[in-house]
Structure formats: structure tokens, C-alpha cells
Amino acid sequence: MTKPRVRATSEEWDYLREYRVGDYPTPLLTVDAVLFTFHDNQLQVLLVQRANHPAKGQWGLPGGFVALEQDADLDATVRRNLMAKTGVEPPHIEQLASYGSAHRDPRGWSVTVCYSALIAHQACAQQIDSVSDVRWVPLDEALVSPLAFDHQQLLVDARERLRQKALYSIVPAYALPDRFTLPQLQQLHEVLIGKTLQKKSFRRRIEQAELLIDTGEKRGEGGRPASLYRMRPNTADHFFVRNLES
Amino acid sequence: MTKPRVRATSEEWDYLREYRVGDYPTPLLTVDAVLFTFHDNQLQVLLVQRANHPAKGQWGLPGGFVALEQDADLDATVRRNLMAKTGVEPPHIEQLASYGSAHRDPRGWSVTVCYSALIAHQACAQQIDSVSDVRWVPLDEALVSPLAFDHQQLLVDARERLRQKALYSIVPAYALPDRFTLPQLQQLHEVLIGKTLQKKSFRRRIEQAELLIDTGEKRGEGGRPASLYRMRPNTADHFFVRNLES
DNA sequence: CCAATAGTGTCTATCAGACATTATCTA
DNA sequence: TAGATAATGTCTGATAGACACTATTGG
Numbered sequence: 001m002t003k004p005r006v007r008a009t010s011e012e013w014d015y016l017r018e019y020r021v022g023d024y025p026t027p028l029l030t031v032d033a034v035l036f037t038f039h040d041n042q043l044q045v046l047l048v049q050r051a052n053h054p055a056k057g058q059w060g061l062p063g064g065f066v067a068l069e070q071d072a073d074l075d076a077t078v079r080r081n082l083m084a085k086t087g088v089e090p091p092h093i094e095q096l097a098s099y100g101s102a103h104r105d106p107r108g109w110s111v112t113v114c115y116s117a118l119i120a121h122q123a124c125a126q127q128i129d130s131v132s133d134v135r136w137v138p139l140d141e142a143l144v145s146p147l148a149f150d151h152q153q154l155l156v157d158a159r160e161r162l163r164q165k166a167l168y169s170i171v172p173a174y175a176l177p178d179r180f181t182l183p184q185l186q187q188l189h190e191v192l193i194g195k196t197l198q199k200k201s202f203r204r205r206i207e208q209a210e211l212l213i214d215t216g217e218k219r220g221e222g223g224r225p226a227s228l229y230r231m232r233p234n235t236a237d238h239f240f241v242r243n244l245e246s
Numbered sequence: 247m248t249k250p251r252v253r254a255t256s257e258e259w260d261y262l263r264e265y266r267v268g269d270y271p272t273p274l275l276t277v278d279a280v281l282f283t284f285h286d287n288q289l290q291v292l293l294v295q296r297a298n299h300p301a302k303g304q305w306g307l308p309g310g311f312v313a314l315e316q317d318a319d320l321d322a323t324v325r326r327n328l329m330a331k332t333g334v335e336p337p338h339i340e341q342l343a344s345y346g347s348a349h350r351d352p353r354g355w356s357v358t359v360c361y362s363a364l365i366a367h368q369a370c371a372q373q374i375d376s377v378s379d380v381r382w383v384p385l386d387e388a389l390v391s392p393l394a395f396d397h398q399q400l401l402v403d404a405r406e407r408l409r410q411k412a413l414y415s416i417v418p419a420y421a422l423p424d425r426f427t428l429p430q431l432q433q434l435h436e437v438l439i440g441k442t443l444q445k446k447s448f449r450r451r452i453e454q455a456e457l458l459i460d461t462g463e464k465r466g467e468g469g470r471p472a473s474l475y476r477m478r479p480n481t482a483d484h485f486f487v488r489n490l491e492s
Numbered sequence: 493c494c495a496a497t498a499g500t501g502t503c504t505a506t507c508a509g510a511c512a513t514t515a516t517c518t519a
Numbered sequence: 520t521a522g523a524t525a526a527t528g529t530c531t532g533a534t535a536g537a538c539a540c541t542a543t544t545g546g
Contacts, residue, residue, distance in 0.1 A: 011299075011302075012299050012300055012301075012302065012352075015299035015300065015302075019299075019353050024311070025314050026272060026273075026274055026275050026311065026312070027272075027275050027312055027314065028272055029272050029273050029275055029357060053257075056257075065270070065272065066272070066273055066346070066355060066357075068271050068273065068348070068354070068355045071348070072347060072348055072349075073346055073347035073348070074344065074345070074346040074347070074357065077346075095343055095344065097341055098320065098341065098344045098359045099320070100275075100312070100319055100320040100323075100359070101318060101319035101320070102314070102317070102318055102319070103318075107265050108314070109312060109314045111275060111320065111357075111359070113344045113346070113357070113359075181498085182498085182499090183497080183498070183499095197536095198535075198536055198537065198538085199498085199499075199500095200499085200500075200501090200502095200535090200536080200537085200538085201534085201535050201536060201537090202535095203499075203500090204534080204535080205534080205535080208534085218543095218544095220497085220498095220543085220544060220545085221496090221497075221544095222495085222496055222497065222544080222545070222546095223495080223496040223497025223498065223543075223544060223545080224496080224497050224498040224499075224542060224543040224544050225497085225498075225543075225544065226497080226498055226499090227498085227499090239489075240534095241488065241489045241491065241508095241533095241534090242487065242488045242489070242507090242533085242534065242535070243485075243487045243488070243535095244535080245487065245535080245536080427525085428525085428526090429524080429525070443509095444508075444509055444510065444511085445525085445526075445527095446508090446509080446510085446511085446526085446527075446528090446529095447507085447508050447509060447510090448508095449526075449527090450507075450508080451507080451508080454507085464516095464517095466516085466517055466518085466524085466525095467517095467523090467524075468517080468518065468519095468522085468523055468524065469516075469517055469518080469522080469523040469524025469525065470515060470516040470517050470523080470524050470525040470526075471516070471517060471524085471525080472524080472525055472526090473525085473526090486507095487506095487507090487535095488506085488507060488508070488534090488535095489508095490508075491508075491509080
């Protein structure tokens, strides 16, 4: 984030000295995240059981308030919250959208800045299995569960955004382990896009764009073993000029 | 926006009765907008001279605080602010991103929800010409001007997003008048993408997608008159499967 | 050998790029 | 008529879809 561009004038110092944040009403602000993973051939999301009011006891997205003294910016807030729930920092985090209205929280006008994040299931399975108030839920199940606030809408929007990304990038790969096979990645994209893809087309575009590194290792499951790949550093920035059909 | 999904329990009522928004510190929240138009063959943005501290007297993006009693949601806030400055409601508004950090505003931790909007220059020219604290500025000029807070960064990001949209949609057309010619639209896209486009390619994709309606009228400027088109209702939702080259 | 899964060869269809050609206006 | 601008015809190239084929493993 950038700093203010101009030093305050002395008149402005007077203003700032008198200024108190609490003097003017401003909406409540939270930062939430939809953390996806791909496991057991299912897209799953991390849900948290709320420990406090409002909506105490209900399940919802991981998130919370900005720690004004601690968080340098919004990204720091979401990283801190996800770290607290999973024990690790997801390899892909991006801002999705902000939702604000007078009625989405019973405490009054509130805004949430919603992020979308991806992580390998195994990267945080231990931490999550050890507590009862955090769990992976298959997305299709989460989408029909009652969730706190408007979190169901956030899930819908996050899923749609990830689906779009599956059409023109391989960003979804961050929901897989460090090393993964092309059939694995293709299955993930097929789940996201909601239709089967042509093996050949899928492989071709990734090969031509040189997005993955063949580790040389293989992994077999009953048939011919598949090559294991890992992502190149800037894979998330690559957009194909031509989308897969949706 | 959605309402809370579950009625409060009596315990929650107790909590809510005792809850006071001011009790807990929360960042300052503003809503800003980058309003684009295309005029004189230039991409232009609306800038506003700040009437109040901080950064009083400096130019910045139109925006302001949420009116808690008045605005139903964030979209209402941005529409109200833009209406106040231009006198009309832009035909295309979409959320860009939120920016929050401890240092972007001298008053302390602050967040802005930034929107991107498009409007025809003529639709609000009168209102804007009549006041001195609101004006259209060519984007290239605005990008090298000192602006309040981190508004320069918001401009950069909004421009990049609009450039992307020019590659896979004709959303930028909302920066043109109601009725416009294809050469006009192509010029806008060329300015956004930063390279000349093939007339034929540009027309073909729009024709095939049936995004525009030929009004039958023509407009001439020295040569053969061009057909005037207007947009179909859901033009903003159409994404081409294949991008223009960037 | 068969079953299963991974990976390739190759044809077609679609659509953007390139660029020459035609059309319609004013002076 | 010339000049300007709008619109079209048509070829090429890139790449996704379709689908048959080969490859490599375990029984």
C-alpha cells in the first residue's frame, strides 16, 4: 500500500490533532476468506464454528476484525486469520470482493472484505483434525447449509470466480499438493467447470505455456504411472488467450 | 445483499442490546470511484478537489463515507456519491477492489472500497462544467499528477482492469454516448489496449455475438458515414472466449 | 494375456490477424 | 475526380475439440 503523497500542512495538523476516529460513525469492518482445497475428488471449503456472538455456534467463513495495532494492511489481516485456523499460510490468496449493507449483520451497518484462497489439503490436515471448531466441508454441502451472515453468498461468488479462473488459467492448481499429476489437475478443472475436458487439449495448452516443471517422478494408481509436476513461480499470472469452453 | 439467516436467540438479544459499535475500534471506511469517459479520443477520469481535511485542496477520486441512515448497501453509497458529482447515474458501475492499510490515510487505519464506473461524456458535461471543484482529466495526465491518499494507485489498477475488459468484452462501450459507431468503439479499445486493431476482426466478433443493435442511422465525418449502434441490454455480461491480442 | 490409467497423433472447426478491395460520403 | 472514412472478401495461422491410437503399469 502507498503512503499519503503530501505532508500535512500546519492547518491539517490542527485538524488531525482534533480528529478522533470514534467521533464519526463508520460501518463495522471484517475480513473473511473462502479457503478452497481439492481432496477426495471434491472441492472443499474451510468452515469455522463461531465462538462468539452474533451467530454464535453457527458455521461460517474464517475471518475477523482488523487488528489495528498489528495488521499493516488487509492482506495481513486475512493471512493472520487463515494462519490462526490452519497453522500455515496458503500459497495463493486474492481479494474477491467487498460486501456491505445495513442488514447483513445484526449489529448494524457492516462491511466484509472477502478473499479467496487455495491450499493443499495435506498442508494443514493435522492442525485442522486436531480441533473441533474448524473443518473442511465439501463445497456442494456447504452451499446448502445455513451459514452465518451472508457467507453463503460469498461462497457462491467465490466458487464462480474460481470457475472462471479454471477457464483461462491454472490457478486452481494451488488447491493441490506441491507435486501433482496432470490428470489430478484436469479432474479439478472438470469439477470446477462442470464438464469433462479433452485430455489432449488440456495438456497441450499447459505444455505450450510452459507453466509446469516435470519433476521426473511418477505416481501410479493401478495403471500407467503419471508424471509429477510442480508449478513454476509465476504460474498464477499466466492467462491463456483462449478460454476452455464452459 | 442477504439478511442474516437465523433469528437471534434470547442470549443473542442480550448481547446485541449491550453492543455498541463505538466500543470496538474499527478502520475508517470510504467508498471511492474511478469514473471513466471517452472524449476527444482520450480516456478521461473524473477528479474532485477535496473540500475538507485531510488533503484539503488536493485533487482526488470522487467518493466519501457511507451514510449509515441513508445507504442500503455499498452500491448505494457509490451511486449517491457519483450522482452528487455528475447529476446522473452512470450506466455501468462495478466493484474494483478494496484497499486498506494503517498508513494510507493520516487519520489512521482506513479502508476504501473502490469502484470503477463508465459514462458518456455528454451525459454529465453541463453539470460538471458548472462547478470548479469537479473536472474531467485525461487519464495519462491524472496518472502523473499528485493525488490525495493512494488514489493514483487506484487509477492504475482501474485502468488495468478496464484494459483487460477491452480484450474480452465490449464493456468499455459504456464510456461512449448512447449511440455510437463501430470506429468510435474500436478507437476506444485501441487506446485501452495500446495498439491498433484490425477493423475486420473487431467488427466480426461483435457481429457474431450480436452485442449491438444497428439503429439504422448514420453519422458522417468527411468520408462514408458510419452506422450508429446502441447496446443490447445484457452486453456487459458477454465475454468472448478468445481474447484480442495484447 | 487383460484391465486400467497415462499420454500421443492427427484431423477438423473456429476465429483472430493481415491486408487488399469495394462502398459512400464531401469538396 | 480525388480524398477520406466505412465496410467487406478472403487467405493464413493458431489453438481447442474430438477421438483413435500407443505406452506403461499391475494382476
